[in-house]
Amino acid sequence: EAGVVQSPRYKIIEKKQPVAFWCNPISGHNTLYWYLQNLGQGPELLIRYENEEAVDDSQLPKDRFSAERLKGVDSTLKIQPAELGDSAVYLCASSFRPYKNTGELFFGEGSRLTVL
Amino acid sequence: AQRVTQPEKLLSVFKGAPVELKCNYSYSGSPELFWYVQYSRQRLQLLLRHISRESIKGFTADLNKGETSFHLKKPFAQEEDSAMYYCALQGGNTGNQFYFGTGTSLTVIP
Numbered sequence: 478e479a480g481v482v483q484s485p486r487y488k489i490i491e492k493k494q495p496v497a498f499w500c501n502p503i504s505g506h507n508t509l510y511w512y513l514q515n516l517g518q519g520p521e522l523l524i525r526y527e528n529e530e531a532v533d534d535s536q537l538p539k540d541r542f543s544a545e546r547l548k549g550v551d552s553t554l555k556i557q558p559a560e561l562g563d564s565a566v567y568l569c570a571s572s573f574r575p576y577k578n579t580g581e582l583f584f585g586e587g588s589r590l591t592v593l
Numbered sequence: 594a595q596r597v598t599q600p601e602k603l604l605s606v607f608k609g610a611p612v613e614l615k616c617n618y619s620y621s622g623s624p625e626l627f628w629y630v631q632y633s634r635q636r637l638q639l640l641l642r643h644i645s646r647e648s649i650k651g652f653t654a655d656l657n658k659g660e661t662s663f664h665l666k667k668p669f670a671q672e673e674d675s676a677m678y679y680c681a682l683q684g685g686n687t688g689n690q691f692y693f694g695t696g697t698s699l700t701v702i703p
Contacts, residue, residue, distance in 0.1 A: 480636075508689050517602070519679050519693035520637070533690065568637070574689055581627065582681075582691055584637040 483569050483585035491593050495557035498588045502550070502571030509546055510582065511554050512568040520568055526552065556590075564592045595620050597682050599694035606670050607702045614665040614697045616654075616680030625683040626656055626663040629693075632676045640665075640678070650674070670701045 482501040490496050502509050507528050512520035523542065525533040528549040537544065541560070546552040556563055566589050570582040596619045606612045618624060628640040641649045643656040643663060654665045663680060680694040 510691070512693075517695070519597075519599075519695045521693070522691070525689065527689065533685075572689070581639045581642065582629075582637075586636045 481569055481571055481583050481585035483567075483588050485588055486586060487589050487591075489591045489593065490559055492561055493558040495555065496559050496590060497556075498554045498567050498569075498590075500552045500554070500569030500585060502552070502569070503573075503583055506571035506573045506583070507549070508572045508574060509552050510568075510570040510572075511544060511552070512570065514566040514568055514587070516565070523554070523567075559590070559592045561592050564590055566590070595624075595682060595684055595690075595692045597680050597692050597694040599678075599680055599697050601697045602695070603698050603700070605700045605702055608672055609669050612667050612670045612674070612699065612701075614678050614680075614699065616663045616665065616694060618661050618663065618680070618682050620661075620682055620684055622684055626654070627681040627683065627691075628652070628654055628663075628665050629679040629681055630676050631679070637679070670699075672701050672703055675699055675701045 484499050509526040511523040513523050514520045522536055524537045524544050526546045529546050544554045566587040568587045569585040572582050598617045600615055626643040629637050630640040631637045652667045654663050656663050677696050677698050679696045682692045
């Protein structure tokens, strides 16, 4: 089992350019999360999917960020246009939580974005 | 509002010394608490969860609802324990929301 797979691992772009990150969760995990991690901070939720439905996107800056999870499996997070302050690590995580049972998060290695 | 507080950004201890990483939380319901760890050049991973009442790599954590704390402890620190530690709370309407603290960087000095 490869675990949660993210790509690219590193991305350097100039400001105002678009960028996209891809995530493949663990097979069978119905919940997928995108987190933002700034230097020296803990992960902060951007968006959470239950299957293909975005159930919590309140922290997603919708003017420039978008996400999709077609068919309830892979997910893509896009930023257009990127700003200097978007430089951070973008983490994808997945979980499987049967009703009333505790599930844990499984993280990918993250995509480190540098905006110049 | 849900919140997880880790008051120490950096913590250094000598090998063999006891270590305690502090975590306090605020949550209106019955939370489920976790400790996640990130070793150098590795992905964030679960260390332990309060519901299991387990000891992992010598670490334990007790949920104290009166003090709303979930401190991580180990009696004798090892060099391989040097890592970034995050306290996390699971809650929300469906129980699928996770809230993380800002993390504590632990360095074990040989």
